[in-house]
Amino acid sequence: MDFEANIAELQARLRQHREILETEEAAKTTLVMPFLRALGFDVFNPAEVKPEFTCDVGTKKGEKVDYALCVSGEVTVLVECKPVNGDLSIKHASQLFRYFAATDARVALLTNGVVYKFFTDSDKANMMDEKPFFTFNLDEYRKSDLRHLSAFQKAEFDVERIVAQAGTLKLQSQVMAELKKEFAEPSEEFVRVVASRLHDGMLTKQVREKYQGAITQAIGAIIRQGIDERLQNAMTRNDDPEPADEPAPESDGIETTxxxxxxxxxxxxxxxxxxxxxxxxxxxxxxxxxxxxxxxxxxxxxxxxxxxxxxxxxxxxxxxxxxxxxxxxxxxxxxxxxxxxxxxxxxxxxxx
Incomplete structure (x- = not known):
């Protein structure tokens, strides 16, 4: 069974058993270990997956993270698990922070079996970032998410490439979040920028409110137009027996099927x-x-x-x-x- 099929099967298992997955151990055995296996790690080989990984950190003795993943004999990824309904706030990942600085691991994974948050040290060397650079939701994911996740397969694992791409993914996520805020409710600064290019005279409160409403409507129209174009393209491709000469450009992750x-x-x-x-x-x-x-x-x-x-x-x-x-x-x-x-x-x- 290939990578995508394994993840799809795991998603079906989650949806079938979600209501009875109440403990951290249930999340580990039912979801997390099969997830690691789907990535190509032998969960029964302690040379690849070290359970209850222990490392003394300063005055903290004998603390453990749930798993350490090894690639080419080196500890590369630290994994901490929570119950399926557990909070994945970074404040609940203190062991990951300490172990990240004390080991050679460059990637940390915080998960409850459903959501998988990947961290690295893109902000400050050898210090785990407070925000993940990639989040995979097993319950709801797109093909583009699978493409990102495939980089963590053991056979494809290149820690330097992952870390290099982490900064780009994190920045894209931050930019998208800010754009969504502007699209939902344009800020005064954004309204001023647009209005100043189109309006001669003073930008009074009434003028700003008029442009704010127009911007919101225009953004909605642009999004609808993009959807309509994708729908039309999809229907055209279905009607056309000849394959396209060139592949479609990479989308924003939204793929209307x-x-x-x-x-x-x-x-x-x-x-x-x-x-x-x-x-x-x-x-x-x-x-x-x-x-x-x-x-x-x-x-x-x-x-x-x-x-x-x-x-x-x-x-x-x-x-x-x-x-x-x-x-x-x-x-x-x-x-x-x-x-x-x-x-x-x-x-x-x-x-x-």
């Missing part, structure tokens, strides 16, 4: 019994594909969790609460027609 398009079209067809189908819009994200009423993320009709080829879920809403239902494919959505129509009725009533 045909199965998501099919699911969206089915939901739109069902809901068209109650509302104009043009009001039903798809907005794709890295973790899921949302189906919205009036392109408003506060009016979510459903979510398509179709990223995994082996475990797909339809997310249905009551108020703000989402409940997931297992589906084998888009056509299973028809079984939830009443719930979807009920959700549209609920949203329409709330909008009056």
């Amino acid at each position: 045909q199965v998501e398009i099919d699911g969206f079209n089915i939901i739109r067809a069902i809901c068209s019994k109650s509302v104009n189908p043009e009001r039903i819009v798809m907005r794709d994200a890295k973790s899921y594909c949302a189906v919205l009423l009036d392109d408003n993320n506060r009016r979510t009709i459903a979510r398509l969790h179709f990223n995994s080829p082996t475990a797909r879920y339809l997310g249905l809403f009551s108020g703000k609460d989402e409940e997931r239902y297992s589906v084998t494919g888009p056509t299973d959505i028809y079984q939830h027609s009443d719930a979807l129509l009920g959700r549209v009725s609920e949203l329409e009533g709330a909008g009056k």
